[in-house]
Amino acid sequence: MGTPKQLKTERLLLRGWVPTDNEPFAALNADPRVMKHFLKLLSREESDAFIGRVQAHFEQHGFGVWAVEVPGVAPFIGSVGLGIPRFVAHFTPCVEIGWRIAAEYWNRGYATEAARAVVEFGFETLRLDEIVAFTVPDNLASRRVMEKIGMNHKEADDFDHPSFPPGHPLQRHVLYRLARPNQ
């Protein structure tokens, strides 16, 4: 499959992963502010393994989670992209969009700008029928990004994430959906 296709926006470059991303990505994955709504912080090994799985996903499917660069500002600020969840739920199989940005770059519109480019790629190039996103109800910043890119939430779609132990405070998730326009 070769190198992932790069996506360019006004301020951002979404690109394939390079070895110098491993260290800042591990720092982001070890930051309790960034990982507040996830099961746990990641070690350097787990973070590197995550990048390995992302690269394998690109190889297998031709799409995945891109590394995000802000040319002239920062060589790496986080990740935004598409993935196929491995768990089973009422809305799977599906393609999800996700984002993770280093805390020092929050609230500058970067996640939203990157997500819009990813959505366009998903619908126009991959011809996906639908893209979903999910998070815990309290993750208001992430939900806001979902709303800003036009996703819709219906309470009836909310679900208990199977990767969390039953009764875990983060188990309940909200699901947002976005259908390909003009279908």
Ligand SMILES: CC(C)(COP(=O)(O)OP(=O)(O)OC[C@H]1O[C@@H](n2cnc3c(N)ncnc32)[C@H](O)[C@@H]1OP(=O)(O)O)[C@@H](O)C(=O)NCCC(=O)NCCS
């Ligand atoms: C979610 C995340 C990627 C957003 O990145 P970002 O680049 O800051 O996003 P944007 O700047 O494009 O948009 C953030 C929006 O959330 C809003 N927001 C931020 N914190 C908020 C809060 N605590 N409550 C309500 N809204 C909040 C911002 O005001 C902004 O909305 P606005 O443009 O209407 O003002 C980032 O917060 C992050 O990495 N969080 C940790 C990882 C994570 O939870 N990922 C998602 C898992 S599903």
